[in-house]
Amino acid sequence: xxxxxxxKQLAIxxxxxxxTLHYPFEPRPAPEGFRGQPVWDHTKCIGCAGCASHCPARxxxxxxxxxxxxxxxxxxxxxxxxxxxxxxxxxxAITMSDKFELATDNRQDITQSLELFMMTCQRCGRxxxxxxxxxxxxxxxxxxxxxxxxxxxxxxxxTADFSPEELEKTVTxxxxxxxxK
Amino acid sequence: MSRKExxxxxxxxxxxxxxxxxxxxxxxxxxxxxKREALSAAATGLMNRGARYxxxxxxxxxxxxxxxxxxxxxxxxKDSLLVALRTFAPEDDPEFDSLTPLIPGxxxxxxxxxxxxxxxxxxxxNPRRLVLSDDWxxxxxxxxxxxxxxxxxxxxxxxxxxxxxxxxGTSIVPLGPFHASLxxxxxxxxxxxxxxxxxxxYRGFMTHRGIEKLAxxxxxxxxxxxxxxxxxxxxxxxxxxxxxxxxxxAAGLRIPRRAxxxxxxxxxxxxxxxHLLWLGVAGHLIGFDTVFMQAWRIREKIMWLAERLTGNRxxxxxxxxxxVRRDINQDRSxxxxxxxxxxxxxxxxxxxxxxxxxxxxxxxxxxxYLSREEAVKWNLIGPVAxxxxxxxxxxxxxxxxxxxxxxxEVPLADSGDVWxxxxxxxxxVYEAIKIINQCLDKLEKLPKNEPxxxxxxxxxxxxRQGLSLVEAPRGEAVHYVLTGEENRPERWRVRAPTYPxxxxxxxxxxxxxxxxxxxxxxxxxxxxxxxxxxLVVERRSGKARLxxxxxxENLSRGKRSKx
Ligand code: SF4
Ligand code: SF4
Numbered sequence: 001x002x003x004x005x006x007x008k009q010l011a012i013x014x015x016x017x018x019x020t021l022h023y024p025f026e027p028r029p030a031p032e033g034f035r036g037q038p039v040w041d042h043t044k045c046i047g048c049a050g051c052a053s054h055c056p057a058r059x060x061x062x063x064x065x066x067x068x069x070x071x072x073x074x075x076x077x078x079x080x081x082x083x084x085x086x087x088x089x090x091x092x093a094i095t096m097s098d099k100f101e102l103a104t105d106n107r108q109d110i111t112q113s114l115e116l117f118m119m120t121c122q123r124c125g126r127x128x129x130x131x132x133x134x135x136x137x138x139x140x141x142x143x144x145x146x147x148x149x150x151x152x153x154x155x156x157x158x159t160a161d162f163s164p165e166e167l168e169k170t171v172t173x174x175x176x177x178x179x180x181k
Numbered sequence: 182m183s184r185k186e187x188x189x190x191x192x193x194x195x196x197x198x199x200x201x202x203x204x205x206x207x208x209x210x211x212x213x214x215x216k217r218e219a220l221s222a223a224a225t226g227l228m229n230r231g232a233r234y235x236x237x238x239x240x241x242x243x244x245x246x247x248x249x250x251x252x253x254x255x256x257x258x259k260d261s262l263l264v265a266l267r268t269f270a271p272e273d274d275p276e277f278d279s280l281t282p283l284i285p286g287x288x289x290x291x292x293x294x295x296x297x298x299x300x301x302x303x304x305x306x307n308p309r310r311l312v313l314s315d316d317w318x319x320x321x322x323x324x325x326x327x328x329x330x331x332x333x334x335x336x337x338x339x340x341x342x343x344x345x346x347x348x349x350g351t352s353i354v355p356l357g358p359f360h361a362s363l364x365x366x367x368x369x370x371x372x373x374x375x376x377x378x379x380x381x382x383y384r385g386f387m388t389h390r391g392i393e394k395l396a397x398x399x400x401x402x403x404x405x406x407x408x409x410x411x412x413x414x415x416x417x418x419x420x421x422x423x424x425x426x427x428x429x430x431a432a433g434l435r436i437p438r439r440a441x442x443x444x445x446x447x448x449x450x451x452x453x454x455x456h457l458l459w460l461g462v463a464g465h466l467i468g469f470d471t472v473f474m475q476a477w478r479i480r481e482k483i484m485w486l487a488e489r490l491t492g493n494r495x496x497x498x499x500x501x502x503x504x505v506r507r508d509i510n511q512d513r514s515x516x517x518x519x520x521x522x523x524x525x526x527x528x529x530x531x532x533x534x535x536x537x538x539x540x541x542x543x544x545x546x547x548x549x550y551l552s553r554e555e556a557v558k559w560n561l562i563g564p565v566a567x568x569x570x571x572x573x574x575x576x577x578x579x580x581x582x583x584x585x586x587x588x589x590e591v592p593l594a595d596s597g598d599v600w601x602x603x604x605x606x607x608x609x610v611y612e613a614i615k616i617i618n619q620c621l622d623k624l625e626k627l628p629k630n631e632p633x634x635x636x637x638x639x640x641x642x643x644x645r646q647g648l649s650l651v652e653a654p655r656g657e658a659v660h661y662v663l664t665g666e667e668n669r670p671e672r673w674r675v676r677a678p679t680y681p682x683x684x685x686x687x688x689x690x691x692x693x694x695x696x697x698x699x700x701x702x703x704x705x706x707x708x709x710x711x712x713x714x715x716l717v718v719e720r721r722s723g724k725a726r727l728x729x730x731x732x733x734e735n736l737s738r739g740k741r742s743k744x
Binding site: 001002005006008009011012013016019030031032033034035054056057058080081082083084087096 | 399400403404405407408411471474475478481485488489492493496498506507530531533534535537538539
């Protein structure tokens with residue numbers, strides 16, 4: 001009985017053979033749909049901070065360094081690769097890449113920072129992207145935090161107050177060129 | 182008359198003026214408010230009626246002027262009913278009657294709130310520190326509202342860990358905090374007489390991560406599932422599903438059917454790989470490494486499958502409040518079926534080759550024996566209880582998701598030892614495969630374009646209670662949520678399955694050989710990371726002959742300062 005069991009075990013082990021991969025000498029590509037390190041597309045991001053306020057690890061930071069310049073900093077060292085940011089971005093500026101070999105001795109290797117040009121609202125003095133306006137509306141995508149609807153209302157109100165006369169005056173203002181899409 | 186009505190009527194009559202209110206939020210739940218004088222009378226009554234104690238939840242209710250709240254939850258498995266008794270004590274006199282003399286399994290919960298909230302328990306038989314380290318300053322109670330979540334008081338010098346004296350005629354063998362047979366930090370000081378174990382003292386809670394406090398102060402409802410998933414290194418979905426269910430119950434949200442089945446697939450996949458992992462570890466602990474290698478080889482197929490389905494091997498990230506994030510479409514469902522078929526075939530072959538092997542029998546039969554009565558007394562759960570003939574399974578007794586629509590068996594054993602837990606777990610592997618296949622059948626029949634999640638219609642009102650169970654691979658996990666303001670839970674309590682099971686380990690060890698220590702502790706599949714999730718990260722000052730407090734401190738502080 002004992003011997004018979006051992007023979008069976010041997011057979012199983014032999015049939016399986018060696019299953020260990022020759023990784024890292026041979027690459028092991030990640031499957032489709034893998035949630036690796038998120039990557040930002042600079043040209044698409046509108047600086048709405050949707051990703052930052054939904055990141056469970058709180059590892060995306062947005063700061064206004066002056067009236068027109070907003071910095072988005074993503075620090076991968078605390079990222080949990082949940083993909084929440086990519087889900088919520090209204091502009092689809094974030095993709096979950098297949099990068100998973102992220103061990104490094106230099107933190108800069110795994111951070112990403114974007115400098116976003118935000119135009120100042122001529123009326124209220126706050127940053128608002130007039131070039132591609134109304135994108136804020138798209139924020140009510142799936143799972144968007146309910147309490148942020150309040151914030152949306154505030155922005156709506158300020159645009160509604162923008163009188164046609166005021167708007168006409170701004171036509172002569174210089175604006176940055178449109179992004180080619 | 183249903184059990185629910187009977188209980189309410191009896192409590193009203195028995196407790197008279199001490200009964201405040203009863204609320205039945207969803208079927209199978211009963212939330213009762215009492216005056217604190219009546220707590221032990223009510224608990225005694227419930228236990229006499231066949232209830233099983235689950236967990237205590239303490240919370241800081243001073244903001245609403247109610248002092249401190251304490252909730253004890255009980256399960257009636259036969260009636261699919263969970264009962265929560267809530268009492269309050271004023272801030273200047275936070276004392277409750279201890280339930281521990283009546284229910285030994287309540288001991289840890291009460292000691293936890295003594296440490297974390299500064300509650301006091303009258304007549305607690307062993308009111309020592311449990312959760313906080315020995316050099317934590319007196320009078321700082323981390324779960325209180327005014328204590329910030331990242332508080333780190335300076336460590337005291339030369340504070341020795343207070344262990345109990347060994348009983349006369351025995352000597353102490355310290356095992357842990359880091360020991361080859363323990364995969365996570367825990368300390369057992371084992372009293373031995375020669376080779377025989379005569380007793381043991383457990384000291385754990387060394388790696389607190391403060392997850393509950395974090396959720397109550399920093400995160401929002403929809404952030405928590407992704408953090409909850411990281412409570413455990415094996416059964417992440419258990420906690421995220423459980424949390425989401427508790428919030429959904431509190432908010433009165435019904436998730437789409439498709440999402441229910443997808444959650445079940447994720448949960449059962451976890452059970453599969455968890456049991457295979459355990460089988461491997463158990464083989465390794467008794468020195469039978471063929472089992473270890475082969476079980477883990479089979480397990481790897483499931484890990485890769487999960488990676489294809491969800492985007493990650495272990496942290497599935499599938500669950501949000503109101504549903505799931507990814508679909509299981511036709512292609513994926515065929516992929517699952519193919520992998521499961523192979524796993525089942527390989528598992529059968531492995532089972533045939535090892536279950537009759539003398540090595541396993543010699544090392545597991547009669548080892549770590551605990552009688553059925555003891556198991557009930559200690560409120561053991563999961564495979565550890567089922568190996569002692571206790572017929573319980575939250576999936577069948579308190580069906581959640583769509584478990585009432587699938588057929589499965591609840592395997593039992595009556596040997597009461599480590600062998601029993603092995604048999605139960607191996608059988609559960611096949612049951613899990615059966616459940617997944619049924620879920621896939623149902624998914625294929627459901628309309629394809631159904632949304633995967635539903636949205637909330639408004640903010641979740643504050644002050645609602647939600648209680649949820651999920652049968653994790655190691656036993657039932659309990660989540661209690663009290664909704665709060667600011668879009669986050671006021672209180673979120675996680676009771677992982679290892680919490681009650683670990684409390685009974687000293688009884689299991691009694692009169693066994695020291696050499697069997699690893700497999701006995703291993704037989705409950707202890708998940709220290711689940712159990713130790715409660716509060717502020719702290720090191721423990723070790724005994725001088727283990728590793729001095731200062732050394733530990735230097736290690737942990739060193740790591741921190743590099744950040
Ligand atoms: S993947 Fe998750 S944790 Fe990482 S940045 Fe995005 S939201 Fe944050
Ligand atoms: S959510 Fe998208 S658009 Fe908004 S800040 Fe983040 S990356 Fe930019």
